[in-house]
Amino acid sequence: MSPNWKRALPFLPVAGLAAYDLIQKRHAVLRNFPVVGHARYALEAIGPELRQYIVSGNDEERPFSRNQRRWIYASSKLQNNYFGFGADNDTEFTQGYPIIKHRTFSDIAPATQVNRGSKGDTVPAAKMLGGHRGRPGAFRPTSVVNVSAMSFGSLSAAAIEAINRGAAMAGAMHNTGEGGISEHHRHGADLVLQIGTSYFGCRDAQGRFELARLKDVVASGPVKAIEIKLSQGAKPGLGGLLPGAKVTEEIARIRGIEAGRDCASPSRHTEFDSTDSLLDWVELLAAETGVPVGIKSAVGNLDFWTELVELMDTTDRGVDFVTVDGGEGGTGAAPLIFSESVSLPFRLGFARVYEQFARAGIADHVVFIGSGKLGLPDNAVVAFALGCDMVNVAREVMMSIGCVQAQKCHTDKCPTGIATQDKWLAHGLDPLSKADRAANYLRTLRRDLLKVSEACGVAHPGLITTEDLDILNGHESATSLRQVYGYEAKWGLPNEFDAAEITSIMNGPC
Template sequence: MSFGSLSGNAVHALNEGARLAGCMQLTGEGSLSPYHRQGGDLIFQIGTAYFGCRDDEGRFDPAKLKAVVESAPVKAIEIKLSRGAKPGLGGMLPAAKISPEIAETRGILQGEDCASPSRHTEFDDVDSMLDFVERLADETGLPIGIKSAVGDPGFWEELADAMADGSRGVDFIAIDGGEGGTGAAPLVFSDAVALPFRPAFTRVYAIFARAGLTDRVVWVGSGKLGLPENALIAFAMGVDMVHVAREAMLAIGCIRAQKCHTDHCPTGIATQNQWLARGPDPTLKAQRVNNYIRTLRRDLLKVSEACGVWHPGLLTVDDVDLLLGNRKATPLGEVYGYDPGWGRLGDEDAAAIIDLMKGTAPSGEDEEIPTT
């Protein structure tokens, strides 16, 4: 969730927590606010309304994009095609939640409802999307990726075909499972629209694996992957990075009240009501985000070590069985139709990870996790 959906204190806490933990924060489609500027590295998300990089008519403005990414530690740009919580729906920020600060950050008018369309206006097919990707790369010099929920495989087959000759392509693909979302989606969408992460990811990954393209893309997973067992399975299936949203929000005080759209979030996380938004102490909450990320990393590393590898990225589908109660264990690769070698890093990438891990301190059980 972005600034506008989240309070300034919540965004501040997440960014400072990312700085403390040494991870990146995704801005969400609401652009880059003052609260994102606490030293944490950023991924700038471009949504269908082009917030923060739009002209007065709402059209994409490359000069504004370049200015905003140069103003903060932005490490990559993610184009949001759709999200698992509400694919194909778009969104609405009610006028009551649009403060002068939000209006300035997003480049929108105050006093009017702010709609995020369900689709982009800068491109309308795979070919024009890749032209847009290359244009952004030329303008900013940053890695450019896409985020999407998954349904019809046709788009992904077209994308793999278009990337086959190596002349154009995305640097990363974030697959957003339909079970994701932080509470601002209609229940029918969050419950029943778009594939859950595992079948979604494996459907797309298989298309790129058959084309021999998996090592040319950084794979990002999203959809309840902030739980260590879910993240470990995602890494085994071929994910290189995970997005975490719901769990980080729980760390800063979200209680899943599902009142995000009302401006009356009782814990002050998803509101612009100044009386409520004062509740979260960003310094305290930042430390809790840090504690959560560090604990998640420790768990991922300890289980990976127990499987005999240096890093979660070195896990494979051969390391995981899925259980049917206590009656049957089926290898993960068999469940999702993986061919031999799928989900496994190339030798060069695996060796680079091992070299990096050998140069880091061990994740011993006595590692101190600060408490607050």
């Protein structure tokens, strides 16, 4: 053997490892950063030991703690997602900590005896979407957990495809975000088409809304509902911006804009300028497309909500669903002041909106959807108790397909190929393998919600009440969730007919 070959021998294993990393499809980080990417997993493996002495606790990191991310990662991979040796949270001294109150006895059948439907663990919504107003396309969503709005453009084609395939496998709906429908959205999941202030995908050459185009898009399917985006938790009242680096030829074609240039969405719509004209537009879209139509908004000044409820109570117009987004910041990048200080956090914002509908006696007329870190079981349970009929998940489903909370979504340098249009980075994400993980996560979240529901003595998360949770006041006392938010008896629950129907569905024969 020549001296040159001898010198090369120590490097052959590294070269072999690099070649394997480049062709494997399970880990986007390794495909994008062969060999050196293994350091991330090595550090992750010894992370608890390192943090115990020199870094931070498992429940200290934000916006998602290491424990929360670990639960999502383990759930998506069907690994052990249990935690041993007690809680990391300081439950005795944390002000505002929610505690779920289990029941000793219950008439609810054990989970092993409950009919979970054709998809194994499908948990349908407690209300019909569009049913109250008799929309031709009214339906009962098959999942109480669905995918929130994240557009093609903000996310890569591979990420959109993986999430759509995963949602389809889990029987969940996939919200398109305001960027329109691409071919990557058409892998089996039912879609909620979001219409933003720039009317992407349903606008003319001058950027104005065009009804004919919207009807064509809806008819092309599988669009089950339309969501009008008024604002979102990441940047309420600000509008949006897709940097020019992310505006590829394909994205430009779908949105009807120019490639390579910053794509700005204004903060307000041009098709309506008041609550009254908004409802006129809602009824127009519903009449022309036949599908349920709702709105999405973060919660700030309540004047809009007061007027909306008054008009819905006194006229024959109304939205079919309301998606309330928490002001904690979400998948969209924004100035720090907007993500941290503009609009109310989810629990307070949602409670104030729900109260308006409940006091008017029309809460049963609307399907309520919550979003804003509700992809974690404890947060979701609080949302259902407050009156949510469904929850939407965004950052959590991103984590299920590999997001490591690098917080580089706005730079086009996402290391896992999720929030980027960089071809090299995006190629590391294999949609087929990641779709399985998205589906596993969605199913696991529903399973845990069912377990908690049964612990509370009810058959469905939508039947959990504000009396089933207490909010701790440090180590001194606790107050029921109902008292904290000023709810009256039976607020937050479906009416007796819907409650009986969903109980019958969940406790049907195996």
